[in-house]
Amino acid sequence: GENVEQHPSTLSVQEGDSAVIKCTYSDSASNYFPWYKQELGKGPQLIIDIRSNVGEKKDQRIAVTLNKTAKHFSLHITETQPEDSAVYFCAASVPGTYKYIFGTGTRLKVLA
Amino acid sequence: DAGVIQSPRHEVTEMGQEVTLRCKPISGHDYLFWYRQTMMRGLELLIYFNNNVPIDDSGMPEDRFSAKMPNASFSTLKIQPSEPRDSAVYFCASSYDRGEQYFGPGTRLTVT
Numbered sequence: 001g002e003n004v005e006q007h008p009s010t011l012s013v014q015e016g017d018s019a020v021i022k023c024t025y026s027d028s029a030s031n032y033f034p035w036y037k038q039e040l041g042k043g044p045q046l047i048i049d050i051r052s053n054v055g056e057k058k059d060q061r062i063a064v065t066l067n068k069t070a071k072h073f074s075l076h077i078t079e080t081q082p083e084d085s086a087v088y089f090c091a092a093s094v095p096g097t098y099k100y101i102f103g104t105g106t107r108l109k110v111l112a
Numbered sequence: 113d114a115g116v117i118q119s120p121r122h123e124v125t126e127m128g129q130e131v132t133l134r135c136k137p138i139s140g141h142d143y144l145f146w147y148r149q150t151m152m153r154g155l156e157l158l159i160y161f162n163n164n165v166p167i168d169d170s171g172m173p174e175d176r177f178s179a180k181m182p183n184a185s186f187s188t189l190k191i192q193p194s195e196p197r198d199s200a201v202y203f204c205a206s207s208y209d210r211g212e213q214y215f216g217p218g219t220r221l222t223v224t
Contacts, residue, residue: 034212043116043203043215044155089155097168098143098210102155 002027002094006103013080014111021106023090024072032093033073034100035064039086047088048075080110116216118204124222130192133219136185137206145205145213146179146189155203161187194223 003026013019025033031052036044050057050064050073057064061080066073077084087107091100117136125131137144145160159169164181172179176195181187191198201220205213 036215041217043205043218045215046212049212098160098162099157099168100213104154 002030002092002101004090004092004101004103006090006106008106009104010107010109012109012111015080015082017080019075019077019080019084019108019110021075021088021090021108022072023074023092023103024070025092025101026071027092027095028068028071029095030092031095032100033064033066034091035075036089036091036102037086038089038105044089077108080108082110082112084108085110116204116206116214118202118216118219120219121217122220122222124224125194126224127195128193129223130190131194131198131221131223133189133202133204133221135187135189135204135216137187137204138208138214139185141206141208141214142184143207143210143213144181144187145203145207146187147203147205147215149201149203149218150199158189191221194221196223199223 006023034049037047038044048062048064050066061078063076087105089105090103119134142163146158149155158171159179161181179189199222201218203215203218205215207213
């Protein structure tokens with residue numbers, strides 16, 4: 001079945017720097033890759049997603065890239081701000097279903 | 113809209129007791145998901161419904177867990193009997209027509 005690996009598990013950056021979180025997936029038939037942000041005491045919230053027919057998607061300071069050949073996708077946050085501090089999860093769809101397999105999460109700390 | 117509503121937010125119970133978690137999805141959404149989040153296993157899908165019908169319950173850990181959705185605005189996840197290893201944060205999420213999944217704030221369950 002589908003497996004998603006996420007790295008790093010923790011990431012500290014200085015305010016204003018960029019942050020990159022990487023995920024790999026195992027099932028080449030996966031076609032949808034959402035990214036979620038989870039703040040302390042809250043549920044995950046979708047911040048950006050990408051489908052397999054697109055290589056890159058950008059929304060203001062957030063971008064996601066997808067390499068289908070290598071089966072990996074990445075989240076890029078530019079000009080980081082303290083409010084970006086949270087746990088970020090990647091996910092990959094399970095082909096033929098409406099299920100996602102989530103990565104193990106990355107705790108991002110933006111240092112002021 | 114108030115978003116996905118879960119109750120209770122915190123539950124502490126003794127091993128062997130029955131626990132019932134409740135969820136009210138966003139009005140108009142036709143999909144409802146129950147997830148469990150632990151440090152060891154991350155975010156796992158337990159079961160999901162479409163139009164109140166269970167579609168996939170392959171993530172339900174064992175017979176002690178059961179979920180129902182008697183109508184479009186209410187779902188329950190029941191654990192009977194509860195065990196300490198069931199301690200986790202349980203999230204409910206809903207979506208419309210396979211779109212973005214909106215998560216509730218979660219129920220933190222502690223079984224002593």
